[in-house]
Amino acid sequence: MTEDDPARTPGSAGPTDRLWAAPTAAGPLDAVVAVPGSKSLTNRYLVVAALAERPSLLRGPLASRDTLLMVDALRLLGADVAEGGRDAPGVDPADWVVRPGPVTGGARIDCGLAGTVMRFLPPVAALAEEPVHFDGDDRARERPMGAVLDGLRQLGALVDDGGRGLLPFSVQGPAGGLRGGPVRIDASASSQFVSALLLVGARTREGLELVHEGPPVPSEPHVRMTVEVLRDVGVVVDDSTPGRWFVEAGEINPLDVQVEPDLSNAGPFLAAAAVAGGRVRVPGWPQSTTQAGDLLRDVLDQMGAEVNLDREGLVVEGTGELYGIDLDLHEAGELAPVITALAALASSPTRLRGIAHLRGHETDRLKALVTEVNALGGQAEETIDGLLVRPRPLHGGVFRTYADHRMATAGALLGLTVPGVLVEDVATTRKTLPDFPGMWASMLAGTPA
Numbered sequence: 001m002t003e004d005d006p007a008r009t010p011g012s013a014g015p016t017d018r019l020w021a022a023p024t025a026a027g028p029l030d031a032v033v034a035v036p037g038s039k040s041l042t043n044r045y046l047v048v049a050a051l052a053e054r055p056s057l058l059r060g061p062l063a064s065r066d067t068l069l070m071v072d073a074l075r076l077l078g079a080d081v082a083e084g085g086r087d088a089p090g091v092d093p094a095d096w097v098v099r100p101g102p103v104t105g106g107a108r109i110d111c112g113l114a115g116t117v118m119r120f121l122p123p124v125a126a127l128a129e130e131p132v133h134f135d136g137d138d139r140a141r142e143r144p145m146g147a148v149l150d151g152l153r154q155l156g157a158l159v160d161d162g163g164r165g166l167l168p169f170s171v172q173g174p175a176g177g178l179r180g181g182p183v184r185i186d187a188s189a190s191s192q193f194v195s196a197l198l199l200v201g202a203r204t205r206e207g208l209e210l211v212h213e214g215p216p217v218p219s220e221p222h223v224r225m226t227v228e229v230l231r232d233v234g235v236v237v238d239d240s241t242p243g244r245w246f247v248e249a250g251e252i253n254p255l256d257v258q259v260e261p262d263l264s265n266a267g268p269f270l271a272a273a274a275v276a277g278g279r280v281r282v283p284g285w286p287q288s289t290t291q292a293g294d295l296l297r298d299v300l301d302q303m304g305a306e307v308n309l310d311r312e313g314l315v316v317e318g319t320g321e322l323y324g325i326d327l328d329l330h331e332a333g334e335l336a337p338v339i340t341a342l343a344a345l346a347s348s349p350t351r352l353r354g355i356a357h358l359r360g361h362e363t364d365r366l367k368a369l370v371t372e373v374n375a376l377g378g379q380a381e382e383t384i385d386g387l388l389v390r391p392r393p394l395h396g397g398v399f400r401t402y403a404d405h406r407m408a409t410a411g412a413l414l415g416l417t418v419p420g421v422l423v424e425d426v427a428t429t430r431k432t433l434p435d436f437p438g439m440w441a442s443m444l445a446g447t448p449a
């Protein structure tokens with residue numbers, strides 16, 4: 001977690017590593033891939049731990065750009081996060097100790113391109129009475145923010161965003177703290193708007209009644225994850241009415257928690273077995289989880305792979321068959337890039353629906369996927385709310401990634417069977433994986449990553 005940790009950097013800067021020759025698979029795979037902790041869980045645990053009554057222990061958190069930005073920001077807001085070993089003697093070096101402190105303002109927060117940082121932290125900052133300034137990467141300034149800022153205004157905070165509803169902006173909490181009460185927002189562009197406000201609900205004076213008004217909220221499992229994490233720390237949440245959440249005001253208990261592996265990040269590795277044949281095992285796959293990535297089991301099965309979950313983890317075996325799929329991915333949009341890459345290599349067409357909101361992700365993912373799959377000879381097209389992919393023989397070429405970690409891993413997957421795929425800026429994978437190229441190479445060598 002040092003200041004010069006390469007995991008903190010947005011992507012590669014040097015010309016030599018701008019293009020990464022995606023390795024082709026020499027034969028069937030036989031690998032065990034240990035996938036680092038979940039981004040979504042790590043950043044939720046960090047936030048609730050920073051707001052808790054006493055110190056927390058996070059076991060096996062993800063240390064990547066998105067989570068290190070969260071750590072940096074929480075430190076600026078008054079919490080302390082210590083790495084085991086060096087900063088917290090007696091604690092495992094892979095674990096973090098979070099010591100909460102009163103939330104203080106006056107800071108300038110760098111959100112990078114992390115949706116969880118740019119959405120989850122403005123409500124935390126609104127617990128301070130001095131302004132906090134937020135900014136991020138160029139693309140971060142285009143990602144939707146309006147609903148969170150709108151919700152904060154309804155709670156009595158002062159928000160200065162120049163009326164744009166985008167980064168950069170500043171947030172200043174009202175004297176005496178956030179009052180709570182009813183808040184109405186339209187969270188149809190991102191589930192993170194709901195999660196963000198729920199995470200501070202217990203720290204409002206009256207508790208928070210959040211109501212969503214608009215087209216359905218995407219990525220529902222991520223909202224359920226937020227509710228589960230809040231319940232883990234003793235916060236009372238009523239989510240019995242669809243589109244309405246009530247969070248009671250009250251104390252937040254500390255955590256001692258093992259972070260589950262990131263199931264969405266496991267996607268490209270598991271998909272590799274479906275593409276190249278052989279088997280890939282991901283140890284520690286939870287028997288039950290709120291992670292949207294768990295849907296991969298069903299998707300890979302439907303696309304023709306053999307999928308088995310046992311006590312040791314999840315095993316995916318390629319069968320030599322790879323079928324297209326017709327899928328509503330509204331609940332798990334972050335899986336779209338890996339499924340699109342699979343679809344481009346399948347034997348029949350794929351239709352992905354319910355993912356119009358991906359236009360506001362790290363990049364406009366629908367446009368990026370269509371452009372890059374087609375640049376390799378594929379036939380993909382955008383629909384109003386998704387993608388149509390018709391498999392075609394692909395050829396090598398540059399696969400551009402637009403600062404999107406999941407574009408880079410999708411390019412790597414295509415490169416397994418398409419010689420000559422050059423993935424631009426593979427280092428952008430550091431957003432959620434500290435060493436994707438190393439893990440990919442280990443998988444191909446058949447050694448445990």
Ligand SMILES: O=C(O)C1=C[C@@H](OP(=O)(O)O)[C@@H](O)[C@H](O)C1
Pocket residue numbers: 039040041115116189190191192195218219222333334357
């Ligand atoms: O809350 C979270 O941790 C996330 C929610 C989802 O966002 P959207 O609802 O904006 O898709 C997901 O795609 C993102 O990767 C992580």
Ligand SMILES: C=C(OP(=O)(O)O)C(=O)O
Pocket residue numbers: 113114115116334361362406432
């Ligand atoms: C959409 C994603 O990230 P973020 O948390 O930045 O929204 C993602 O990881 O696919």
